[in-house]
Amino acid sequence: MPDGRWSIGELAARAGATVKTVRFYSDRGLLPEAGRSTGGHRRYGPEALERLGLIRSLRALGLTVSEVARVLDAEEDVPGRTLEDAVAGQLREVGSQLAALRWREAALxxxxxxxxxxxxxxxxxxxxxTSPPNTASLARFWRRWLPPRMPARVVSAVVEHAVPQLPGDPAPAEVLAFARLHALVSGPCTGGLPCQPAAHRSGGGYRPAVLYEGLPEAYALAASELLARRAPGPGEALDCFVAVYAAACGARSTPDFRRRLGGQLAADPRIDAYWQQAAVLFGPAAPTPGAAHDWLCAALDAETERAAVA
Incomplete structure (x- = not known):
């Protein structure tokens, strides 16, 4: 045009876009107009061509029109900041989509x-x-299973140790293990037994917070024994385990207490199915708390049997 301004068709041609595209962004106020012709037609200057290129680049990154508008508005006030936030948001979304695709592939x-x-x-x-899955159902299971009125920090610590992290690129066996875990924790307690061990039930004299604060140390010691492939038996791990239970019920770790504790733990309801599937997700390098508990119970039984023979 003689005045250096372009019609909507000329702007579209210079940008390699369609007139429909230019009109769409112009109608939404994203493209600055340099004025109108005598017939009322839109006219654009060089800044519109630059702005249209930026809009198309942002859209190619997956930003919505409203997100593009926020970026363009913010560029005038705080250059780069809103764009960084928008890109970070897109990266999170793409990461979630990729995770979902990997889980779908493994499930197929x-x-x-x-x-x-x-x-x-x-x-x-x-x-x-769901795809991608999350561990919310597992966390809810543990929060229901633990005794009521436990300190929040203790509950959070138990959940952190009991709920496995999900792999970003799972194998089919890991998909199956998580699906079985999800089905298990979503169903009711069955089998005609109480759903919780004696230490969780009122009237037993236990202080569950003391118990669950102390068990991680005993489980860590037992995990070392498991990794070393040592048979269950007496030692630091078992002594720590019994001492935690003794402290939780205000007793002393006497031979009689150890014998009674072994009988109680043998009669407690178990959640072996949970730990069996969780072990697939934790991996062989990290014995689960369930495996550590089993080792310690076996060690206590072996000690009790030796004491009875002696």
């Missing part, structure tokens, strides 16, 4: 590679899990 492989007789059941299990 799991179902596709399953024996015909197990395929329907596995399909039902993985179909009940």
């Amino acid at each position: 492989r799991l179902v596709g590679e399953s024996p015909p007789g197990e395929r329907a059941e596995r399909l039902r299990l993985v179909g009940a899990v």
